[in-house]
Amino acid sequence: MIRVLAVDDHPLVRDGIRLLIECEEDLELIGEACNGREALELVRKFQPDITLMDLQMPEMNGIDAIGAIRGEYPDARIIVLTTHPGDVQVSRALKAGARAYLLKGQLRKELLETIRAVHAGQRRLSSEIAAEIAEHSADSRLTPREIEVLRLVAAGNANKEIGALLSLGEVTVKSHVKSILGKLGANDRTHAVTIALKRGIIDL
Numbered sequence: 001m002i003r004v005l006a007v008d009d010h011p012l013v014r015d016g017i018r019l020l021i022e023c024e025e026d027l028e029l030i031g032e033a034c035n036g037r038e039a040l041e042l043v044r045k046f047q048p049d050i051t052l053m054d055l056q057m058p059e060m061n062g063i064d065a066i067g068a069i070r071g072e073y074p075d076a077r078i079i080v081l082t083t084h085p086g087d088v089q090v091s092r093a094l095k096a097g098a099r100a101y102l103l104k105g106q107l108r109k110e111l112l113e114t115i116r117a118v119h120a121g122q123r124r125l126s127s128e129i130a131a132e133i134a135e136h137s138a139d140s141r142l143t144p145r146e147i148e149v150l151r152l153v154a155a156g157n158a159n160k161e162i163g164a165l166l167s168l169g170e171v172t173v174k175s176h177v178k179s180i181l182g183k184l185g186a187n188d189r190t191h192a193v194t195i196a197l198k199r200g201i202i203d204l
Contacts, residue, residue, distance in 0.1 A: 002119050003030045005048040007039040007065070008081065009057045013104065017052060020111055027115065036060025036068070043069050043076065050115050053098070055082045055089065056203070063089075063096050070097035077118050081107065085129050087136045089200025100124035140183045142201060149176045151202050154193045 004027055006017045014032050021027045030046050033039040035057045043051060051069065055062035062080065069076050079100040080093045090101050099118045102110055106126055114124045125133075142150065145166075152162045159173040166173075177189065186192035196202045 002027050002115060003046065003049045004028065004115060005031045005033065005039070005042055005046065005051045007033045007036070007052060007057070007062070008054040009034045010054075013054070013081070016107060017111070020108070024112060027112070036062060036065030039065050040068050040072075043073065047073065049077065049119055051076060051078045052081050052111075052115075053078050055080060055084065055093065063092050066093060066096040066098055079114055079118055079124075081111075084200055085132050086198055086200025087129075087133045090125070090129055090133060092200070101129050102126060103128065136199065142180060142183055146176050146180050146183075147201060149173060150180055150192065150196055153177065153180075153189050154196070154202055 004021060006014050006029060008014050008017075011034075014034075018029050018032075021029045030048055031042045033042050037060045039051065039053065040060075042048075053062045053066060057065075060068070062082070066078050066080075069078065076097070078098045079102060080098045081102050081104055082089075083104050085103055093101060100114050100123060102114055102124070103126060110126065117124050148166060149162055152165060157165065159170050159177065162168070163170045163173045168176075180186070180192055181188070184192050184195045186195055193202075
């Protein structure tokens, strides 16, 4: 019997997972959590074979939860379930220790097979996510400072305000913004924010 923990802040998603698993003789849903902190507590309590992990959650997000769980249980097998196919977010999740990455729209078709595959020691990425990673594999990565600047741009700050917040000159901020636009292939600041959100470079 493969023992599964479901972690998602949306009850409807957890309900859908439960219904899928209940129909399978070799799978058992042993617990549900609505944020990363609850997930860590339940992993300590039940030590599931597979943890299904959402990324966007209150209190502790999925990537932090994956890191915390893997820090205590290095062999923990975690499958990310998310609505976001962004290549940067995928890379963060895999680096944190996720074994598979599924879009929620594919759950009915791919969840059960993915659970069994990961339990057997395999790793899984959907074709859509693999294509997203391949598309941006040669892109120049934003520096930590550029990401800071981009987050402040996304929050609606002008260059002068960003400079004051980061103790940078306005000319330096303009230079960072120019570099960000070039690396992301963006036409303007708004376009850059849209791309960054889609790829998971920043979140709001």
